[in-house]
Amino acid sequence: MNINYELPENIQHLLTENKNQTNTFKELIRQGGYMPPNIDLLIDAITALSMGKNILLKGPTGAGKTKFAETLSNLFKQPMFSVNCSVDLDAESLLGFKTLTYQQEKQIIEFIPGPVINAMTTGTFLYIDEVNMAKPETLPLINGVLDYRRTITNPFTNEVVTAKEGFGVIAAINEGYIGTVPLNEALKNRFIVLEIPYIEGEQLKKLIHSSTKLTNDATIDLFVRLSSDLIQAVSQGKLSEDAASIRALLDACDLSMVIPPKRAITRAIVDKLDEDREKEFVKNLVDTLF
Structure with missing residues (x-):
């Protein structure tokens, strides 16, 4: 398999053709990670993230989607900032908030960055869990983060934030549960979708x-x-x-x-x-x- 883009050294071997599957699983176990039902699932996720694509993990509850995301974070040696979606998710939960603080005995307004801004400015992974639990009007706030622009205008500071190299987005979805809503096409088209089945x-x-x-x-x-x-x-x-x-x-x-x-x-x-x-x-x- 010819790779025309740079991969982290510690996972180069996972994209080598005819790699022994048992050894791959042992490597994952050693790292305390998720063991996918087949090696193609792992390779496809690594490939997509390495090319700068966002991935969406679909599957039943308890199938290991969050553990898979953590494993990918470990393999890429990337920290991971997390967003847990709910109907209460708002711009502050995603991007951050302003607060009063003191600097040299002078009261100032300070912006505390949220998970999206933190992941973008540090060039690390962002994990959005149960993405279809959020209100339909909330997630479009980060559409620009999820496409080729990789930018957002922070509404709290008016600063244009551009993601550093290494930034990537992993989202997870449970379909058909109470409180979930279908993802709109504009959002869904920003992801590569991977079906995560139960491990057996x-x-x-x-x-x-x-x-x-x-x-x-x-x-x-x-x-x-x-x-x-x-x-x-x-x-x-x-x-x-x-x-x-x-x-x-x-x-x-x-x-x-x-x-x-x-x-x-x-x-x-x-x-x-x-x-x-x-x-x-x-x-x-x-x-x-x-």
Whole structure:
């Protein structure tokens, strides 16, 4: 694979053709990062960011989108400023705010930069989580940041801020949840979209080993089987996506070091579900395995 643009030295090898996938996963585990379901997902994300593209991570809750963003930040050796979107997100939450302070006993107005300005001026990554939770009129404030201009006129200082080299944007989206809105086309077209599926099988087993305190292989295998059954039930419309959250499963694995696995699963997974029908469904699955 010929790369015509500069990549960080520590990830050059990840874009080499025929790179052994096992070694790549070991590298990610060593860095405490996300293990993608396939190496192409990692390569495509690295490629897009290296070319100055924004990437949008789409996938169910608990699939590992935030962990993937953190892994990319580690691989590029880039700090990452974060924005957690909600209906209350406003210009101050994105860009910063003014406050009164003192300088040599004189009261002055000082601007405190927010995550967008910080990421731009330091040339680092910006992570926008649950981007479709923000009000439709809020995110257009940063349209210029997300396109080729990489600039914004700070409404609080009237300063034109241009992003330093190295600046990149990673966003994540959960579709179909209460409070979310569809992304408008102007915003969506500013991203390269990557679908992030659930981790399963051997990759999930490795993740449990590396990310939880659970060490018993037999119990880990049962949790992997439970996860597979939950994911299948979600795909068949029998359960909501919350039931198959990998994050919740890892919590259950940790709890099972101290309390019985059935009770751990009840606390970490079952009790988060809203419908009694779904709770009973998961309990039945657990009874067959544990």
